[in-house]
Amino acid sequence: MRRREFWMLIGPSVLVMFGLLVVPLIRTVQWSFQQVSYGTPGTFVGLSNYTQALTDPRFGRAVFFTVFLTLVVTAIMLVVGYLVAIGVNNLTRLRPYILGAMLVAYVLPGVVGAVSFSWLFDQNFGGVLNLLIERLTGQSFLWFTDTWPNRVMVVAHTVWHLLPFAVLMILAGVQGVPNELREAARIDGANSWKMHVYVIIPTMRGIIGFVCLITIMDVLRTFDSLIPLSPQADAIGNESIMFYVFDTAFRDGSQQLGLGSAVNVLSIILILICLFPFIRDLLKEAKAKA
Amino acid sequence: MRIHTHVRNGVAAMAITATLVGLTACGAGSRTNEGATEVECDYTMPEADTTVNVLAYNSSAIDPFTDTMVASCTRDNVTLLHDPIDFSGQVTKTTATLAGDTGTYDIIETYGFAVPEIASAGSIEPLDDFVTEYSEKYDLDALDEGMRSALSYDGQLYALPMQAQxxxxxxxxxxxxxxxxxxxxxxxxxxxxxxxxxxxxxxxxxxxxxxxxxxxxxxxxxxxxxxxxxxxxxxxxxxxxxxxxxxxxxxxxxxxxxxxxxxxxxxxxxxxxxxxxxxxxxxxxxxxxxxxxxxxxxxxxxxxxxxxxxxxxxxxxxxxxxxxLSVDGWAIPANTQLDKDMLFQMMASAVGEDASTAAVPAAYPAREGIVTDDSSRYAVAANNTIAETMPxxxxxxxxxxxxxxxxxxxxxxxxxxxxxxxxxxxxxxxxxxxxxx
Amino acid sequence: MIPNTATAPTAKASSVVSPPRKRRRPTGKRTSAVLLILLALVMLAPFVWTGLSVTKPTNVAFANPPVVSGYTPTLEAFRNLWETTYFARYLGNTAIVALISTVVALLIGIPAAYALSRFPGWVSAVLLLLALIFRSLPRFSVVLPMYEISRSLGIYDTNFALAAALVAINQPFTIWLLRNFFADIPKELDEAAMIDGCTRVSLLWRIMIPLMRPGILTAGVFVFLFAFQEYLTALVLTDTTSKTVPVFITTQLGQTLPMLQQAGAAAMLLTLPVIGIAFVAQKYLVAGLSDGSVKG
CATH class of the missing domain: 3.40.190.10 (Periplasmic binding protein-like II)
Structure with missing residues (x-):
């Protein structure tokens, strides 16, 4: 393909991404060095937004919780997603029903699903699941005001929402594993456990990496589900970084846009660190091609 | 076979949706101002088609006033629009619409607590000149003195009181x-x-x-x-x-x-x-x-x-x-592009005598003599509270x-x-x- | 959208959908089937419970302890939703924005993905890497500036602005996914067609796109879903005129009983058609993904 053709074909897409992603991003970086609110030109304040964010214990709590949530959810997603995908793959007649039913959680808009989820736990709205858990365990949990029960609920919601995606991807991956490979392993006397560990999983390293990557990206920017699920998120240490930005830079008359932007920039750095392994692989690939 | 099963499931979900829509949507938009009282809303009709966006949170006390305004003032070239929104939504939207040279909303609901901040920033219009001009037409003198001062800042009235809570x-x-x-x-x-x-x-x-x-x-x-x-x-x-x-x-x-x-x-x-x-x-x-x-x-x-x-x-x-004691009222954003005289008259009709009477028992209107002890099951309590709340x-x-x-x-x-x-x-x-x- | 780390052979393995026949103990199989059915029910629970709540009469809808029988189901909440709010407008906005942004995302994404799959070298690699980084950006870092820019351009609160934002935000995912599909189509095909005198554009249009149908469907479904679900971007970029259903539902959370029930009804109406799509599309999604992104 000639260079001219390449740029002609890719031009519109690149133009859109640069115009609508890079330009706003530059504005965010500018704002992060300013004291500014919407509709007014800002004044340059150097690094003070950054020092304010980095010395704010609230920001520290938000980073901790976000990273915690990402790690836990990603781990659960990979393990449970794999098990469920294998199970679904073995189904025959039931498969479309199970897969279709599971996809419901994924197609519900995040915030809507979170509202439904919160009604299951909120006694003011019946709280049917809360009631069930109380009856079963004989204990009552403060799902919205105690840090750990709230974390459990938020993790459960996030897994509930994202699991179908992992299942779908891993299922696609499992189906991509050539049958000859399984047969060969079986002839070599591999039992089912060994088959998974030595044959299927290594073959699917790519797709598992992909699920991992997408999950990390999506959980790191958890935001809307916390509106119904954790109404006093900061007070109990369950606020995500994006929620912190929302609160400082948009909601309830708060217009500390500079501070919010600084937090945005910091979280971009955090995300890049989390994604570093993937980026490194890509760079290697690029180098190999150069 | 399997293809058919899940296609059938999909079609079933679509069919349920279609049925729900068919059964329930026939009167879409027909009751947006259900039960609203019609009052006279006598502003000068603008020549161009005009949309007036009203920002007001929903509660059973605010709704009657909003609905009356929207139902009574919408005619000919002018359409009033009011989207349902909860209280915290109103707070966020108020900040957003008042920032900058233009905003979405032309009439906003506000309350005593918020007035000094947005009035001192020059974000909402002082209303005294309009009050003088239209005092007689809309009988504005009957709006409670104390409630008017609750919506004033620096000696000027910034919102037209509709009710107290x-x-x-x-x-x-x-x-x-x-x-x-x-x-x-x-x-x-x-x-x-x-x-x-x-x-x-x-x-x-x-x-x-x-x-x-x-x-x-x-x-x-x-x-x-x-x-x-x-x-x-x-x-x-x-x-x-x-x-x-x-x-x-x-x-x-x-x-x-x-x-x-x-x-x-x-x-x-x-x-x-x-x-x-x-x-x-x-x-x-x-x-x-x-x-x-x-x-x-x-x-x-x-x-x-x-x-x-x-x-x-x-x-x-x-x-x-x-x-x-929290007083709710109507205010005009300084950055609205519409005729403020028209907007004021819309607000004034919505706090008129008929509108105020119709808002009882859900609200405690700002107009004197509307709430008596028989107005509602909590009217006595309301009157007693007002007497003993710290100004x-x-x-x-x-x-x-x-x-x-x-x-x-x-x-x-x-x-x-x-x-x-x-x-x-x-x-x-x-x-x-x-x-x- | 994965790095080329798959070590195993990437032979054009089965879009074979039938599961491998294993001689497993039937009990084990049955247990796992039962477990999966249970899991599916658990996954459906929040949706089903909301469905129940919105079809109850208002005075028992959110009763504590919950009422599960002895009431007459009613569609009153749905009726009120249509008649007392501008739900039709919100739903229309949501659908229009999702459709437009999907079509545009594919229109500019398909050629871009094709180019990336055919143009070797570091430029493609760097662009792909940038796309990956764009995909991971915190949404606020682009949406808050978009809010200000759209206000100063006078396009704030329009379907156009929202659709444009969503095209850009979903573009990285679109080109990654599509590129993987294109990578599967042998380059020899291009060369043969070029010898026959095809231009790149007509090659793409007449040969590639028909071959790519499953891939385009998969990408289209995902982009449509992302746009249909989007909350944050719509929250910041819309106000009244182009408000979408997810934003509407969220503004109702602090409301009292009847309106809260309407919000639940809105959630049902928004979701049911998408569930329909999910049921229809699931098989093609699995097959399509299996062909495409499994390999890098």
Whole structure:
């Protein structure tokens, strides 16, 4: 393909991404060095937004919780997603029903699903699941005001929402594993456990990496589900970084846009660190091609 | 075969949707102003097609005024639009629309607490000239003097008062009668009643109040301080968080906590209504605008069992009730592109006599002589409360100070910070917020 | 959208959908089937419970303890939703924005993905890496500036602005996914067609796109879903005129009983058609993904 053709074909897409992603991003970086609110030109304040964010214990709590949530959810997603995908793959007649039913959680808009989820736990709205858990365990949990029960609920919601995606991807991956490979392993006397560990999983390293990557990206920017699920998120240490930005830079008359932007920039750095392994692989690939 | 199965499932879901839509959507948009009163709305018709966007949160007290305005003033070239929105949505949208040279909204609902801040910033229009011009046409002199001053800043009126909201106590008359209890008049009374109800009734957490940690809790603290005769900011602009009144208010609130749902710091006013609807609480204190809902059969099987009284005082000897008087009114954003004379007349018709009469019993209109003791089941309580609520003019720094102290307030009430340290922290935060303006 | 780390052979393995026949103990199989059915029910629970709540009469809808029988189901909440709010407008906005942004995302994404799959060298690699980084950006870092820019351009609160934002935000995912599909189509095909005198554009249009149908369907479904679900971008970039259903539902959370029930009804109406799409599309999604992104 000639260079001219390449740029002609890719031009519109690149133009859109640069115009609508890079330009706003530059504005965010500018704002992060300013004291500014919407509709007014800002004044340059150097690094003070950054020092304010980095010395704010609230920001520290938000980073901790976000990273915690990402790690836990990603781990659960990979393990449970794999098990469920294998199970679904073995189904025959039931498969479309199970897969279709599971996809419901994924197609519900995040915030809507979170509202439904919160009604299951909120006694003011019946709280049917809360009631069930109380009856079963004989204990009552403060799902919205105690840090750990709230974390459990938020993790459960996030897994509930994202699991179908992992299942779908891993299922696609499992189906991509050539049958000859399984047969060969079986002839070599591999039992089912060994088959998974030595044959299927290594073959699917790519797709598992992909699920991992997408999950990390999506959980790191958890935001809307916390509106119904954790109404006093900061007070109990369950606020995500994006929620912190929302609160400082948009909601309830708060217009500390500079501070919010600084937090945005910091979280971009955090995300890049989390994604570093993937980026490194890509760079290697690029180098190999150069 | 399998292809057909799941296609069939998909088609089934579509069919359910289609049926639901078919069964329910035939009158789409037909009742957007259901039950609205038609009043005269006599503005000069603009020549161009005009859309007037109205920002007002939904509650049974605000809705009648909004609906009357939208229904009566929409005609010919002019369409008024009002999207449903909750209170916190209104707060966010108000900030957004007032920032910058243009905004989405042309008429906004606002309230005494918010007026000084947005008026001093020049974000809403002063209305005095319009009031002078249209006083006779819309009989504006009948709007209560005190409520007008609650929506004024620096001697100028910035919002046209439509109604007042004050704290009311709703309680379960059946439960109280069975146990031989009287409506409590102090926090101590409330606790005594709660003890009895917990012991002899089967309500574990009898007291319900909206102590949402991100919003209403600070209003409750302010009401408790008002009961003691002090406010967040004194008349000469000093923060009052280290005063004795502040301490009494905090300790009073803390003493109620054991009798309130452990998750009370996540409850807004609708949650408190839910507690009452569901019979999980026996007494609730919140703004009067939320009381009418309790009297409706469609909302709860217990609707006949609720009785209403003025809220208690913090201490038996406190000078005022545990209450805030909040006045709601209509304001014109300074950045609207529409004819402000037209907008004012729309607002004026919506607070006229017919509109105000129609808003009873859900609201307590600003027009004098509309609410009598027979107006509603809680009218007596409302009139009593107004007489004994501390007059507390709002300060331009009120909003900033309130936002600044709220997290500390929550920590103090939950026992994570002790009262003395918390009072000092709030004082420092408030000083900084006042200096920042 | 994965790095080339798959070590195993990437032979054009089965879009074979039938599961491998294993001689497993039937009990084990049955247990796992039962477990999966249970899991599916648990996954459906929040949706089903909301469905129940919105079809109850208002005074028992959110009763505590919950009422599960002894009431007459009603569609009143749905009727009120249509008649007392501008729900039809919100739903229309949501659908229009999702459709437009999907079509545009594919229109500019397909050629871009094709180019990336055919143009070797570091330029493609760097562009792909940038796309990956764009995909991971915190939404606020682009949406808050968009809010200000759209206000100053006078396009704030329009379907156009929202659709444009969503095209850009979903573009990285679109080109990654599509590129993987294109990578599967042998380059020899291009060369043969070029010898026959095809231009790149007509090659793409007449040969590639028909071959790419499953891939385009998969990408289209995902982009449509992302746009249909989007909350944050719509929250910040819209106000009244182009408000979408997820934003509407969220503004109702602090409302009292009847309106809260309407919000639940809105959630049902928004979701049911998408569930329909999910049921129809699931098989093609699995097959399509299996062909495409499994390999890098």
């Amino acid at each position: 004050m704290y009311i106590m709703a309680y379960r008359e059946d439960v109280f009668e069975d146990l031989g209890l009287e409506a409590p008049t102090s926090f101590e009374d409330m606790i005594d009643a709660a003890e009895v109800i917990r012991e002899q009734g089967d309500i574990e957490y009898p007291i319900a109040m909206p102590w949402s940690a991100t919003a209403d809790i600070s209003t409750n603290y302010q009401a408790a301080m008002n009961s003691e005769g002090a406010d967040f900011i004194s008349e000469d602009g000093e923060a009052q968080f280290t005063t004795e009144e502040s301490r009494t208010a905090l300790e009073g609130m803390k003493s109620l906590l054991p009798y309130m749902d452990p998750q009370v710091t996540t409850f807004d006013q609708p949650s408190v209504q839910q507690q009452m609807f569901n019979g999980s609480a026996a007494m609730a204190v919140m703004f009067s605008g939320r009381m009418n809902d309790l009297t409706l059969e469609t909302n709860s099987a217990l609707f006949e069992d609720f009785a209403f009284a003025a809220p208690p005082k913090v201490g038996a000897e406190s000078p005022y009730l545990f209450s805030r 507390a003019p709002n300060h331009p720094a009120s909003a900033a100070v309130t936002n600044a102290i709220r997290p500390v307030l929550v920590q103090v009430l939950l026992g994570q910070t002790d009262v003395d340290a918390g009072m000092q922290q709030m004082q420092d935060l408030a000083d900084a917020a006042i200096d920042g303006l």
